[in-house]
Amino acid sequence: MSVAQRKDDHIAQCLKDPDVDRNQACFDQIRLVHRALPELDFDQVDTSITFLGKKLSFPFMLSSMTGGTSKETIKINQNLAKAAEECKVALAVGSQRVMFEDKKAEKSFRLREFAPSVPLIANLGAVQLNYGFGLKECQKAVEVLDADALFLHLNPLQEVIQKGGDRNFENLSDKIKSIRAKLEVPLMIKETGCGFSKADYQLLINCGIRYIDVAGRGGTSWSRIEHLCSKDDSNLGLDFQDWGLTTAESLQQAEPFRKQLFLIAGGGIRSGIDLAKAMSLGASMGSAALPFLKAALESKDAVVKLIEEYREQFKIALFLTGNKNVRMNDD
Numbered sequence: 001m002s003v004a005q006r007k008d009d010h011i012a013q014c015l016k017d018p019d020v021d022r023n024q025a026c027f028d029q030i031r032l033v034h035r036a037l038p039e040l041d042f043d044q045v046d047t048s049i050t051f052l053g054k055k056l057s058f059p060f061m062l063s064s065m066t067g068g069t070s071k072e073t074i075k076i077n078q079n080l081a082k083a084a085e086e087c088k089v090a091l092a093v094g095s096q097r098v099m100f101e102d103k104k105a106e107k108s109f110r111l112r113e114f115a116p117s118v119p120l121i122a123n124l125g126a127v128q129l130n131y132g133f134g135l136k137e138c139q140k141a142v143e144v145l146d147a148d149a150l151f152l153h154l155n156p157l158q159e160v161i162q163k164g165g166d167r168n169f170e171n172l173s174d175k176i177k178s179i180r181a182k183l184e185v186p187l188m189i190k191e192t193g194c195g196f197s198k199a200d201y202q203l204l205i206n207c208g209i210r211y212i213d214v215a216g217r218g219g220t221s222w223s224r225i226e227h228l229c230s231k232d233d234s235n236l237g238l239d240f241q242d243w244g245l246t247t248a249e250s251l252q253q254a255e256p257f258r259k260q261l262f263l264i265a266g267g268g269i270r271s272g273i274d275l276a277k278a279m280s281l282g283a284s285m286g287s288a289a290l291p292f293l294k295a296a297l298e299s300k301d302a303v304v305k306l307i308e309e310y311r312e313q314f315k316i317a318l319f320l321t322g323n324k325n326v327r328m329n330d331d
């Protein structure tokens with residue numbers, strides 16, 4: 001199966017099966033401390049931050065999803081880009097590996113004209129560094145998107161569950177370190193739904209990495225998606241569908257490294273209230289993918305509406321916790 005076909009299959013399964021979203025990121029078990037006397041004028045609450053040198057209306061990123069050759073894929077990415085620009089939030093694209101297999105897929109990643117002023121983040125699988133990819137491919141991914149940074153994603157669970165997946169994750173940190181040293185834009189790392197542990201953060205800090213999207217358990221389950229896509233009778237994907245550290249646990253694991261890292265809370269962020277809770281646990285911003293998929297297939301306006309809901313919820317949460325602004329800036 002080609003990479004483009006596989007990406008389309010993933011999207012079809014995400015739209016079909018509501019249980020792909022595990023709904024267990026644990027934010028419902030966290031309560032922020034309410035201020036009955038916030039001593040603030042709500043209209044003066046400022047949700048903006050600076051990220052990668054650009055101003056965002058609030059600390060939020062539309063997380064990596066897709067790219068490819070199909071009409072739907074191009075539409076999804078263009079709607080996400082236009083909405084990101086209108087709402088002034090960051091946008092990360094899905095894995096660009098597909099464009100190295102089929103050059104026609106580049107079109108789905110040429111998004112700068114739709115999002116001239118917001119941070120765009122390119123994306124490749126880190127494991128590809130063990131399968132022939134190197135600095136040249138990373139630079140090409142950045143160039144096609146005209147990106148402000150590159151995400152290398154980590155997905156060891158997905159690769160072992162996927163039939164014929166790329167399973168050699170040996171010595172990846174050395175390769176990440178070398179790419180980081182040579183790439184002209186910041187190199188950022190993300191998981192894809194299983195989170196990070198203390199040992200991972202330490203390794204990545206040793207590689208010179210500062211930006212990490214924790215993408216923890218509790219939102220989209222790639223193990224479940226791979227199970228749904230597989231044609232064999234193995235149940236491994238279901239056995240591991242709830243594997244990993246939740247987004248909240250992943251943020252707690254980063255506690256000793258707060259000053260060295262810029263943490264993005266991804267994985268199960270389903271509202272601006274979840275975002276505020278994640279930031280109370282040490283994140284500097286948040287990201288979400290799955291909730292925006294259906295909206296992006298529909299229209300730019302549907303994406304804008306959902307982002308605006310997140311922003312309003314986040315602003316109210318700041319107000320009710322007595323915060324006039326977001327204290328975290330990326331400088």
Ligand SMILES: Cc1cc2nc3c(=O)[nH]c(=O)nc-3n(C[C@H](O)[C@H](O)[C@H](O)COP(=O)(O)O)c2cc1C
Pocket residue numbers: 010011014063064065066093094095123151153190191192193215216218219220266267268269287288289290291293
């Ligand atoms: C349809 C879909 C496709 C995805 N494709 C990618 C990808 O290509 N690269 C990547 O790094 N993450 C990918 N992800 C993972 C997301 O970026 C995100 O880290 C994860 O889904 C957790 O966020 P969520 O719970 O809000 O969906 C994908 C997620 C979805 C839902």
